[in-house]
Amino acid sequence: MKILVIDADYLTQIVLTKIFNESTKAQLLFFSSQQEEFYNIVQKENIRVVIINFKKGKQHKFSILEYFRKRDKNIGMIVIGEPSHRYFLGQTVGIGKVGYLTKPFSKDEIIQLVSKYLLENEINPFEESAQELILKKDFMLVYQSLEKFQERIQESYFKDSLETKSQLNTMCDTMLTMMNCTDEKYRKKYKTKMFFSDKIIKDKFLLQFMLFDLFKEIYRQRSIQKRPQLYQLFDYIDQSIYQELSLSEASRCCDVSQSYLSRVLKENYGLGFNNYIHIEKMILAKRAFYYNDDKIIDVSFQLAYGEPSYFCKVFKRIEGQTPTLVKEEMDKERNLQR
Known part of the structure; x- marks a missing residue:
């Protein structure tokens, strides 16, 4: 199972890597949305869950969520942000099923959310x-x-x-x-x-x-x-x-x-x-x-x-x-x- 992590800062990368290495067999793929050829790169991967690190003023990330929803309605999407970002995160409601986590989040919170998406969309081999x-x-x-x-x-x-x-x-x-x-x-x-x-x-x-x-x-x-x-x-x-x-x-x-x-x-x-x-x-x-x-x-x-x-x-x-x-x-x- 591959999980795409977009725009995670260094500390978030370390935390997510530690959590998923201990708890699942998931492969984490870290990318920047500003990376050249971003869409060409990610479309070659079979992604099951997308995690986006939200930053205020970066509303272009909503278009990234829309891209993945159009690509596969079964992809699980999780947005990570600060407590002060709740208003902006609410703008993603129209995109479809999106989970939210505010920092600092616990290991159990993110594992449960990822597991929920995978259970809802059981993998067809x-x-x-x-x-x-x-x-x-x-x-x-x-x-x-x-x-x-x-x-x-x-x-x-x-x-x-x-x-x-x-x-x-x-x-x-x-x-x-x-x-x-x-x-x-x-x-x-x-x-x-x-x-x-x-x-x-x-x-x-x-x-x-x-x-x-x-x-x-x-x-x-x-x-x-x-x-x-x-x-x-x-x-x-x-x-x-x-x-x-x-x-x-x-x-x-x-x-x-x-x-x-x-x-x-x-x-x-x-x-x-x-x-x-x-x-x-x-x-x-x-x-x-x-x-x-x-x-x-x-x-x-x-x-x-x-x-x-x-x-x-x-x-x-x-x-x-x-x-x-x-x-x-x-x-x-x-x-x-x-």
């Missing part, structure tokens, strides 16, 4: 993991985390199927919010597309494919909102994925330089053009193996790898195991699902 994978902007990590994510979902499902499906539904709602999908028509469309049926959850590979499609869509939409040129990139990839793709052709389609496109991909996905294409092709290869039981040599040519040996080399680097071993796992899973 799938929602939290998904948020972290999105905020890290590391698509290779997303891909490599699919199997563990799938295992956790199935383990939870076989203990309590209704609760697990409810948590997955909440996770999808949060992910839609993270891609700024507020139109009810589009939300309904996405929710239908993202529906985790019993059949999908019970099948190891169907569940992994579903998770990949979900993260792929979220990453794309968030990237396009920041860099509209990426719409042309993804259109080029979708239209040409069974051919040999190149950065030069992709940059031409986007009408930007190769260096700019590489930088934007790195900024939003944490990897380069070629590795992104390899990931897209590996998931297609696995689908061909699972749905059609296609041969390795056929899939390598379908995906324009030319030489099967090169395809197998890339596959093992991305997947961590050979196509042959993956196909054997898939055979077992298909037999299990019959």
